[in-house]
Amino acid sequence: MRGVHVVVASLLQTENRALFRSGLATLAVLAASIYAPSAFAADRLLSAMVNCKPEFFKVLQARRGSFAPVRIVPYERSSNTPHIRRYDDVFVESVTFARPINVGGLSVLEYRQEETVRDDGPSDIRWQFEVAASPSDVAELLITQYGAPLEAGYRDWVVDPEKTREKSGVSGSLRIEPSEVGARISCSLDGAEAGDFKLPVAAESFGWPQLGPPPLINPNLLMNALAQCRPDFFERLVFDRKAFGTVKFKQENGPYPKGRDHASPLTRVEFQTPVRAWGLELTGYIQRLQMVNGAPSLRWGFQAKENARNLIHVVGLRTGSWGEPQSWRVDDDAEATGYTPSPDLGIDEGFVGCTTPLFAGEEPPKSVDLFWNKDTGSAQ
Structure with missing residues (x-):
């Protein structure tokens, strides 16, 4: 910094404008060398x-x-x-x-x-x-x-x-x-x-990240709860909800089953950016209250970029099992720690989730309570 002060003092003592402009250029270069990234x-x-x-x-x-x-x-x-x-x-x-x-x-x-x-x-x-x-x-x-x-x-x-x-x-x-x-x-x-x-x-x-939503704290706990269709899945969602960013809530109608089967409008939660878990890119969450053979049930789970075939493959690798939904078998080489997914787990194109019964008087969780959002008002 002493060099800068010397240049400034020299400029103040001269009346030569050309020299003054030349000195300013020198000062700019000197300052840039001090403050700019090297x-x-x-x-x-x-x-x-x-x-x-x-x-x-x-x-x-x-x-x-x-x-x-x-x-x-x-x-x-x-x-x-x-x-x-x-x-x-x-x-x-x-x-x-x-x-x-x-x-x-x-x-x-x-x-x-x-x-x-x-x-x-x-x-x-x-x-x-x-x-x-x-x-x-x-x-x-x-x-x-x-x-x-x-x-x-x-x-x-x-x-x-x-x-x-x-x-x-x-x-x-x-x-x-x-x-x-x-x-x-x-x-x-x-x-x-x-x-x-x-x-x-x-x-x-x-350094500590400051942009975008943070990653899931423990994606394995969340996805294991999903694969087994356990109720603590919803607790894990709340615990990790900041990872989903500022979400958008949407409601979509139909198609509806016939006869004694019917369903409420589907609630769709769109994530701010795809969320990584088990190597999958999760893009949203869906939930729907429905009646099957006159009994209430709840369909819930994640939307993903992957197709059904890839989702089945990943679920099998991550649980140590093989087969298809409703007919999983634990791999012989994974018997020590492997497990089979729940028979309530379903996999469709771009969706992996569960259909679980609702008992008398049981209230399903509300999507707006599960996810972090600046505006948790009515669905869009």
Whole structure:
């Protein structure tokens, strides 16, 4: 700051307007160098990225203030199997920024990291930046700045393995691929390369999330209660209701069953953004009071982006069972902890939920009491 004061004093003592304007320009540059985010820090982060070493996360944490505010969404792959290790379990965290972040001349829009858990050794890890540029433009920048020995493949750019040793600052696992927003720059370490390194949770690297609804606190408790059609499902909804964001309530009529069967209008709750649980993307909740053979019952559950076939597959993997609704069987290899879903559980296209009886005098829960909303007035 002393340099700024010297420039100001010099300007005040001169009557030369040309020199005054020149001095102002100097002052602006000097102030920018003091207060603006350091370009060196951005280049250092990109250098750590192309190196694909665990030290990347130390550099990332040192810069985390420049990314705020962020939204962090943790989720699992839908193929995860908690009761039997049929596939490798994959856990993902996605970080979205409120604005593009300049990292070494690249406009970064999103970050993602994933961990693949293996029974026979350390986990594999992968991390990536989503950038607003074409893969070829990203490759050109990395070649220019770092001399990265990149070569174009059919869809992506990879490091030439024969030249990797010559460029010690560029990892052979570096990859540039096309993505929905432009390009994806990714690094990966297998278990042997990662060694004892533990992937930090995204909040350690980026700070506590401040954008969007928070994730479910314990999605397994909620979904297990749903799969077994237990009444404590509604308690879990209330406990986790902030995760559904500012919701919209809608009522829809018909079609109605005939004869002794009839149903009230269906209440639909639309979530602010899809909510992740069991690897599924839940988009809403529906509830309907209905009469079946003259007996009252309640139909309730989640709407999802997935079709019926995928929903059945995921429910089977997550409960350690196989088969179809109303005829589930526990997998022989999952007998220690697996269970069968309730016979009251039903799965349709884009819906997984229950139809449970209502006993005399029992009042069904009200949707407006289950979900967080700024306006819990009449349904829209």
